[in-house]
Amino acid sequence: MQDQIEQLVARALEELAGTPAADLDDWRRRYTGRSGELTGILRGIGKLSAGERPLAGQLANAARQRLESAFEDRKTVVEAESSADVEAIDVTLPGYRPVVGGLHPVTQTLRDIRRVFANIGFRAVDSPEVEWDEYNFEKLNIPRDHPARDMWDTFFVDNPDRPGEMLLRTHTSPAQARVMEQTDPPIRIITPGRCYRYEDVDASHEATFFQVEGLAVDTNITMADLRGTLEYFARALFGEDRRIRIRGSYFPFTEPSCEAEMSCHVCGGDGCRVCGRTGWIEMLGAGMVHPDVLEGVGYDHRKYSGFAFGMGVERIAMLRYGIDDIRHFYRNDLRFLRQFN
Ligand SMILES: [Zn+2]
Structure with missing residues (x-):
């Protein structure tokens, strides 16, 4: 037992x-x-x-x-x-740092441009990316047979009801006509947005890009107002020492038309690689609103005048950050994008 x-x-x-x-x-x-x-x-x-x-x-x-x-x-x-x-869950261990996104350099630039113009009373207006030929071209003094149409290689959109009339806007200028049709002067607007062109992509051209168009219409608006506005803009974005110079150009919807250049923000005007040793950098196209455009939206061009300007946002961002190839913006390469956060 x-x-x-x-x-x-x-x-x-x-x-x-x-x-x-x-x-x-x-x-x-x-x-x-x-x-x-x-x-x-x-x-x-x-x-x-x-x-x-x-x-x-x-x-x-x-x-x-x-x-x-x-x-x-x-x-x-x-x-x-x-x-x-x-x-076994040790609450004193440091946690994983969450991945925080950042704003794309083009978005940052776009926001800064909006802020700069908001400070002097320009209201930002949205407008359709899919447009009618009428607004993209005709109301901007560019009829169908106008040779200036070659300046904008266009993506057309199939529309069985109105064949050949629907397109992806090639610039943000159609917003000008849309706003003026619905609003009486005085007008002070900017129209930031994406544009499309049927274009070969290279270091300075993308098929889609952002533009900011500006428009001011009132009595007694002159070229001096345009110049003052652009100088204010250049100084706000590129430094107090910037100067502006204007030389003749051609756009169908402005008369006279001009290219605005600013003194180089890298060398201060002495000449460097960025400005091609000239001391000046092309900034944007501008001009006084063409009388035909004013009449087309029902404004009396003897009473009202206005100026308009249009700039490529990527180009402004390239100048600000010293980027030499526009294609970097849309490659979605994080090594590039993380430099701006
Ligand atoms: Zn320079």
Whole structure:
């Protein structure tokens, strides 16, 4: 009987050592429970002789106590282990830094341009990217057979109801006509937006790009107002020392038309690689609104006059940041884009 008990205890303890929390109650039932093995041995004591009984009883009770206390120990260990799993989340560890996006350099430039013009009372106006030929060309003094149409290579949009009349705007100028049709002077607006041209892409041309058009119409608006506005803009974006010079150019919707140049913001006018050693940088095209355009939207050109200008936002961004290839903007190369955040 003694051997039997010792073997049972040894087997039970060995098994207990590897028992997980979920199986602990099952172990207890099999060994010390009401129909467990040790309980069975205890019941057998009654059949022993009176001389053997006391010793067997002591052994069996000692075995029971050993198993019960081993059970409690095991239970404590297993519970400690499972709560250790929960505490394995170390709240003092530094977290992962979330990836923070940044504004695209063209977006940053566009916002700065809007802010600069907002400061002198120019309201930003939105206008459709899919346009009618009428607004993109005709109302801007560019009829169908006009040779100036060659200046804008156009993406046309299929429209069965009005074939050949729907297109992706080639400039933001259509907004001029749309605003003037709906508003009486005085007008001071800018029209920032995306434009499309069917063009070969190279270091200075993209098929899609952003433009900001500006328009001011009122009584007694002169070329001097245009010049002052552009000088203010150049100084606000490129530094207080910038100067402006204007030379003749041609656009169908302005008369006279001009190109505005600013003194080089890199060399200050002495001549460098950026300005091609001339000291001057081409900034934008501009001019006085053509009388035909004013008449076309129902304004009396003898009473009102105005100026308009249009700039490529990518070009302004390239000048600001010293970027030499417009294609960098739309390659989505993070090594490039991260430099601006
Ligand atoms: Zn220079």
